[in-house]
C-alpha cells in the first residue's frame with residue numbers, strides 16, 4: 001500500500017529541489033550589486049598598486065589624507081565623482097604611484113593595461 005505513494009511524493013520532492021536549485025537571480029538584484037561595488041577589475045588594480053598607501057590605516061599620512069579607498073567606497077556619489085576627477089589627473093600626469101616610490105619598487109608601476117583600466121573607470125560616471 002505504502003509504495004503507491006512513494007513514487008509520486010519522490011517526484012514532487014524532486015521537482016521542488018530542482019526549482020530551488022535552478023532559481024535565477026532577478027536582473028535587478030544583479031544591477032544593485034554592481035552599483036554597490038567598484039568593478040572587480042578596477043578593485044584588483046587598486047588593491048595591488050594604490051591601496052597600500054591610500055587606506056585608513058596607512059602609515060603614509062600624506063597619501064592617506066589625500067585619498068582613502070576605504071572611505072571612498074562608503075562616500076557619497078558626488079564626493080566619489082570629485083575623487084575620480086583627481087585620480088584621472090594623477091594618472092594622466094603619471095604622478096601615481098609616486099616616482100620616488102617606484103625607484104625602490106619598480107614592480108609597483110602600473111602596466112599599460114592597468115593604467116587603461118583605471119583611466120576608463122575614473123572617466124566614467126559609475127562607481
Ligand code: HEC
Nearest residue numbers: 049050052053060062063066067086087090096097098101
Ligand atoms: C608609495 C605610496 C603611494 C602609492 C603606491 C600611491 N600613492 Fe597616491 N599619493 C601618495 C602620496 C604621498 C600622496 C600625496 C602627494 C602630495 O600631497 O604631494 C598621494 C596623492 C594621491 C592623490 C591626490 C592628488 C591630489 O593632488 O589631490 C590621488 C588622487 C592619488 N594619490 C591616487 C593614487 C592612485 C590612483 C594610485 C595607484 C595607481 C596611488 N595613488 C598610489 C602616495 C601613494
